[in-house]
Amino acid sequence: MTDRSDKPSTGRRRFLSGLGAGAAGAAMLAAGRPAAAFTVEPATGTAGAVLENALAEQRRHLAFRAEVRTEMVRQGATPERIEQALALMDCPICGSRLGPDSISALPASERGEDTARG
Ligand SMILES: [Zn+2]
Numbered sequence: 001m002t003d004r005s006d007k008p009s010t011g012r013r014r015f016l017s018g019l020g021a022g023a024a025g026a027a028m029l030a031a032g033r034p035a036a037a038f039t040v041e042p043a044t045g046t047a048g049a050v051l052e053n054a055l056a057e058q059r060r061h062l063a064f065r066a067e068v069r070t071e072m073v074r075q076g077a078t079p080e081r082i083e084q085a086l087a088l089m090d091c092p093i094c095g096s097r098l099g100p101d102s103i104s105a106l107p108a109s110e111r112g113e114d115t116a117r118g
Pocket residue numbers: 057060061091092093094095096
């Protein structure tokens with residue numbers, strides 16, 4: 001008899017310890033993500049992978065904002081009007097508002113693209 005009820009699930013424990021294995025776990029998580037159009041910088045550990053996910057989502061917001069802005073400029077909207085509209089729109093992917101906060105984690109060099117043109 002080797003029934004040890006105090007350790008019910010060694011399989012699950014092995015899975016969790018695999019996730020905690022730093023770079024290997026992060027690489028596994030990264031491999032499970034859909035391919036993106038931009039280059040993903042190497043992430044160190046799970047925290048790095050989480051940060052990369054957040055940045056990827058914010059880059060999507062940047063692209064949505066650019067699309068909306070281009071269309072509204074074409075319709076003759078003022079920059080103020082465009083910002084008001086963006087602040088009321090939701091990201092179709094994650095549901096967060098597309099206001100300025102939706103790109104606040106991006107480096108200034110990338111946020112620099114997010115300006116009213118024309
Ligand atoms: Zn989003």
